[in-house]
Amino acid sequence: MFITFEGGEGTGKSTQALILADILKKYNIDVVLTREPGGSPGAEIIRNLLVTGSVDRWSNMSEVLLMYAARSDHWQNTIKPALDNGSWVLCDRFADSTIAYQGYGRGVNQDFLKLLYNYVIGDIEPDLTFVFDLDVEEGIKRATARMEGNVVVEGRFEAMDLSFHKRIRSGFLEIAKNNKRCVLINADAHPKVIHRQIMDELQERKVLPWKNLPA
Ligand SMILES: Nc1ncnc2c1ncn2[C@@H]1O[C@H](COP(=O)(O)OP(=O)(O)OP(=O)(O)O)[C@@H](O)[C@H]1O
Ligand SMILES: [Mg+2]
Incomplete structure (x- = not known):
């Protein structure tokens, strides 16, 4: 089972991926939580x-190729071996983020992004x-508050302008609408409510065999 968490800055992806990983482990499912x-x-x-330094550090194309250089290594060394081994992989951001950020956000040709996906990953897609x-603005506020006090500041994308982040948001909405594997989450809710929604979805799709899991 390959599950990805996608969306803009500070929307709560990492929070929910961690909660789900913990609960799956309690049910003795082999989980690889990665990002x-x-x-x-x-x-x-x-x-x-990619995530440190000045906003204009990379050209659009260099950024795409660095993303895919990283994704290729991640796929070969972490995700594919885990899936082959029967583990569940929970991945905090994946290829949809490249479509949203570099495609919708920066205007890189989306056919090119799909071509890269096909060469690097193949015809496998996340299950969910x-x-x-x-x-x-709420997401950036959350992300900035979380960064305060951190030694390493990974703020390069957060620092990009509001119109860029708005294009990303509508890009993700488009991606969610066009792909059956996607479930849109209203992130403006309590983390417990969102977690419940995720668990309900897993049961509805018969991904989890048990009923009445604890919230
Ligand atoms: N549902 C929620 N309501 C309010 N605050 C939340 C919620 N979920 C997470 N947070 C808080 O918002 C901040 C950002 O959450 P998180 O790191 O999970 O987001 P993210 O989507 O992974 O962000 P990034 O894109 O920057 O990695 C954290 O401080 C987290 O505790
Ligand atoms: Mg995160």
Whole structure:
């Protein structure tokens, strides 16, 4: 089972991925919780190049290729081996983020992004994708509050202008509408409410065999 968490800055993806991973582990499911960009030693080095430094550090194309260099390493070394091993993979951001940020956000050709996906990943897609939707300013407020006091500031994308983040939000809404694997989550709710919604969805899709899991 391959589940991805997608959406803009500060929408609560990491929070929910962690809660779900913890609960699955309690039910003795082998879970690999991972993230992008990053998720393997090589890809984490590339992550650092992408999420730190000045907003205009990379051209659009360099940014796409760095994302896919990281994704290729992550896929080969973390995701694919885990899926082959029968583990569940919960991935905090994946290829939809590239479509939203570099495609809808920066105007990189989406056919090119799909081509890269097909070469690097192949015809496998996530089984299920939760797309977190939240007012852009609220999300950035949450993300900025979380960053305060951190030693390493991964704020390169957060620092981009509001119109960029608004294009990303509508991009994700479009992605959610066009793909059956996607479930749109209203992220402006209590984390417990969102978690319940995620569990309900997993049961409705018969992904989880049990009824009445604890909230
Ligand atoms: N449903 C929620 N309501 C209010 N605050 C939340 C909610 N979920 C998470 N938060 C808080 O908002 C901040 C951002 O959450 P989180 O890190 O999970 O978002 P994210 O989508 O992973 O962000 P990023 O895109 O920056 O990785 C955290 O401080 C978290 O505790
Ligand atoms: Mg996160």
